[in-house]
Amino acid sequence: MSRINYWRFERPLKLWSLSIMLLLSVFILLNSPTSSAHQFSTAHAKLEPNGENQYQGYLALSLQDIQQALSIDPNNDGKLLWQEVINSMPNIEGYLTNNLTIWHKPLNPQDTAVTCQINWSKAPKLSELYGETLLQIPLTAVCPEQEAAVDQLSLQYSAFFDILNDHKLLLTWSFNEGETYFIVDNAKQITSLPFVTSSVLDTIHFYLYQGVIHIWFGLDHVLFVFALILPFAWLRFRQGRYSGTKSLALKDLLVLITSFTLAHSITLTLTALNVLSIPSQWAEIGIAISVAFTAINIITHWVKRLGIITFLFGLLHGMGFAGALSELGLSKTYKISSIVAFNLGVEIGQVAIIFLLYPLLTRLRKTQVLQYRLVPTLAVLIAIMGGYWIVERL
Structure with missing residues (x-):
């Protein structure tokens, strides 16, 4: 009885097989992800109550993402200086204001929702957050008083999604010493921030x-x-x-x-x-x-x-x-x-x-x-x- 030689191919690969391998290799290399299979375009945000009808927190953004959206490097030398970032803050804040909306959602759907005013009054800084250096921009949101009962805080974030397909926002909502986590991965998503303390089950699920x-x-x-x-x-x-x-x-x-x-x-x-x-x-x-x-x-x-x-x-x-x-x-x-x-x-x-x-x-x-x-x-x-x-x- 003949025995199969398992240590080499039974027959040599034909020319068409090698051609397919080469074409597939080129296709993979041309369409491969970036050098790190884990690094996506990621922004971070934190929000928490700060008195009645007021909230405070920050947005932390990649300077590379900001550069791609707003071209904040005026001389295009590939070296972004801190002074260039500071000079670009009005444009950055304006861009974020146009792409971030926060409002009180009324308990009764028939009542009108009230949009909060977002302020960027404090100075930004570079921070080491979640393993990378990000531009951390403090924010406050002031919501007008309203007679209608409020069910929860709602948020819509749409920055960078039009230019970065893999962009997402990781949002931390702090309430009563508890934290709830949300991911915003498209511009139309509306995130509801409940006025209740998160449970361990919410954390495990996330x-x-x-x-x-x-x-x-x-x-x-x-x-x-x-x-x-x-x-x-x-x-x-x-x-x-x-x-x-x-x-x-x-x-x-x-x-x-x-x-x-x-x-x-x-x-x-x-x-x-x-x-x-x-x-x-x-x-x-x-x-x-x-x-x-x-x-x-x-x-x-x-x-x-x-x-x-x-x-x-x-x-x-x-x-x-x-x-x-x-x-x-x-x-x-x-x-x-x-x-x-x-x-x-x-x-x-x-x-x-x-x-x-x-x-x-x-x-x-x-x-x-x-x-x-x-x-x-x-x-x-x-x-x-x-x-x-x-x-x-x-």
């Missing part, structure tokens, strides 16, 4: 959802998980190593994923609690290396037992997750609950990805032609993407 969303939109994490489980589509992989067996054991796959989960849970928690800290750039480079190495290893088999290397790479990914969590900010009232909920959300998103891909792995395993052409093609494309991120993040 961070759980954000954990799921983060891994689904974190392309480097998704590709790493895909590269990690792709070997299970090959006949020669079982029990965490290349062996030549024909069985596809879900439990073996789950062992690797559990190793990855345990590792990134450790570093996510330690980093979020400020026990562990490394420059975010190095963590992002390490994540990119993990993507490229894991993909290349599908073809080269440098490492046959993936449990240990998966755990080590998981430590790096945990730091990446922690960076996203720091961008959101931790609940002061429910700090541990925030970390646990975000981590659990990441796990839910990760498991969803695996179970969506598992039928594909099973299908590939049943078709030898697909195995020996599609699997290495996918591995090469993932490796190219990982290599691209390495160069971009250096």
